[in-house]
Amino acid sequence: MTTLKTFVLAAPLAFAALAPVTASAQEFSKDLIEKGRYLATASDCVACHTNHDGGKPMAxxxxxxxxxxxxMSxxxxxxxxxxxxxxxxxxxADAVRKGVRGDGANLYPAMPYVSYSNMTDEDIHALYAYFMQGVAPVDEKAPETDLPFPMNIRASMMGWNMLFRPNETHKDDPSQSAEWNxxxxxxxxxxxCSTCHTPRGMLMQEQKDRDLTGAQIxxxxxxxxxxxxxxxxxSWTQQDLVTYLKTGRLDHRAQxxxxxxxxxxxxxxxxxxxxLNAIATYIRSVPTASASSTSGQSRFDQGQPGNALTGFRGKDYVQGIKGDxxxxxxxxxNCASCHGYDGQGTTDGYYPSLFHxxxxxxxxxxxVIAAILYGVDRHTEDGxxxxxxxxxxxxxVNPLTDVEVASLSNYLLKDYGNAKLTVTPADVQVIRNGGPGSRLVLFARIGMGVGAALAMVALGAAVWIVRRRRVQTQTAA
Incomplete structure (x- = not known):
């Protein structure tokens, strides 16, 4: 099961449903279709709209x-x-930029139309050309999304859109360079980028005053x-960020x-x-906000090589590996064969060091927990x-229990990383279940219940007032 990139979760979700109208039959040029393909790639459409366990592209x-x-995508x-x-x-265009599909129903903001709302008419035109004439049709119905009540009421998204959806396309800042814009x-x-890296509020809206300061996805x-x-x-250079975006790896810092x-x-x-350089130029200009480090060190500079097993090799080994x-x-x-006996990784960086x-x-x-539970799977030109x-x-390869994952995580943190952190089996269970849940469903149900109760009280009061006035009228007569 894959996580959201944009509710968090992470990438386009759903334009979807059939509309009882006829699309344009015009023929688009190869150059326009290619431009649309590039924009669809930049938008990462295929990541969410393809079941990577044997599914067909964009189906x-x-x-x-x-x-x-x-x-469900x-x-x-x-x-x-x-x-x-x-x-x-x-x-x-309405689906991409406004979150309204062809039959008029609202999309959930798992489809990052909040971000796509800035796209120009020209780019939307190119995307349309690509999806109409550059993508192979797949005549298979995708499974329906079935969220719990009241999140299954799509009409509720109308209010959400009024509060949080931008309504303007991109406009260049004349004080900045063309590359920055x-x-x-x-x-x-x-x-x-903000879909994943910006914290969200109680209603799952991006908190723009904390733009790109980190968020759970x-x-x-x-x-x-x-x-x-x-x-x-x-601390990264321009080239560092470009290298990371190309390869997914920056030696001794991030993967x-x-x-x-x-x-x-x-x-x-x-x-x-x-x-890529333009994206790096802009991202590197975004100022920090309210985020703070609990360690006092950059996350790229902590830890050192070490091996907690060194002190108890030999006849006491069996007892030594118990407990702490x-x-x-x-x-x-499970790990040393790839990451090294002291967490140093391989010299080519394919298996990264676990410190720095x-x-x-x-x-x-x-x-740390997610990497142990879900592993890493990344395809680039490097392999x-x-x-x-x-x-x-x-x-x-070797399923671990919550207790074992917690023990392994604590060893990695203590010996190689942020030793101030501690992982419990309950923490592991949350990540195993797909990450922290939201109280939004509960709050919505409570809100609807309170609203219904207030409506009943108001109705009862109105009936009482009407009856009282009738009695007063009859008495006066």
Whole structure:
């Protein structure tokens, strides 16, 4: 099961449903279709709209975990029966930028139309050309999303959109360079960086006053990427960030996993160097906000090589690996063959060191837990980077219990990363279940119940007033 990139969760969700109108039959030029393909790649459409366990491109069917339930991605191929083949360009534009699908129903903001709302008419036109004539139609119905009440009432999104959806397309800032403006357009629009990296409020809206300061996305934590040198990536050079977006790896600092690995694999690595540099230019200009480090050190500078097993080799080994040293034993059995006996990784960086590593030295341990449970799967021109999952999935090599994952995580944090953090089995269970849930469903139900109760009270009061006036009228007569 894949997590949301944009409710968190992470990437386009659903244009979906068939509309009883006829799409334009015009023929689009190859250049326009190619431009649309590039924009769709920049928008990472295929990551969410393809079931990567044997599904067809853009045909949907990918289950994504959100804080309010499982959302199924939809078929956005030009199938006239099951996809968007009957969409007019105006309907397509409304789906992408306003979150309103062809039949008039509202999309959930798991589809990052809040970001895509900044896209220009010209780019929407190119995207439409690509999806109508550059994508193979797939005549298969994608599974329906079935969220718990009252989140299954799509009409509620009308109010959400009135509060939180932008209504303006991108406009260049004349005080900034052309490269910066291009980077802002891509980072805030197609690449939808804030969808994952910006914290969300109680109603799942992005908290723009904390832009790009880090947020939980399903089981993974998307870290602070502002220009702060302690909490963000202010210590990175322009080339560092471009290298990371191309490869998903920056030696002795960071490796992409989870939703970011998908973004690298399906989107960023395929962008042009000028666009990657533009994105880097803009991202590196974003100032920090309220985020703070609990460790006093950058997450890229913490930890050191070490091996807790060194002191108890020999006849007392069996006793030594129990209790506090259980994590070290698990590391030896499951991790040391790749990451090294003292966590130093390999010289080529394919297996990263576990010290001076953003995953082990962040302000929370969620990415350590998630990496153990879900592994790493990233495809780039440099090759396929793969770490097997240990969370009990069908392809897990050695499923670990919550207690074992907690022990291993604590060993990694203590010996190689942020030793101030502690992981409990309950913490592991939360990440195993897809990440922290939201109280939004509960609050919505309580709100509806209170609203209904108030409505009944108001109705009762109105009936009482009417009857009282009738009695008074009869008495006066």
């Amino acid at each position: 949907g069917g990918l289950p994504m975990t959100s804080p309010v339930g499982i959302i 939809t078929n956005i191929t030009p199938s006239k029966e099951f996809g968007i083949g009957n969409y007019t360009e105006a309907q397509f 291009r980077g802002k357009y891509l980072a805030e629009g197609a690449a939808h 399903g089981p993974w934590f998307a870290p602070n990427i502002t220009n702060d040198k302690l909490n963000g990536i202010g 992409a996993a989870g939703s970011m690995a998908e973004a690298i694999s399906y989107s960023f690595q395929h962008l042009t160097d000028p666009d 040293h259980a994590g070290a034993a698990l590391y030896t059995a 590593n953003a995953a082990t030295a962040g302000d929370n341990a969620n990415n 396929h980077v793969f770490m097997p999952p240990f969370g009990g999935q069908p392809n897990s």
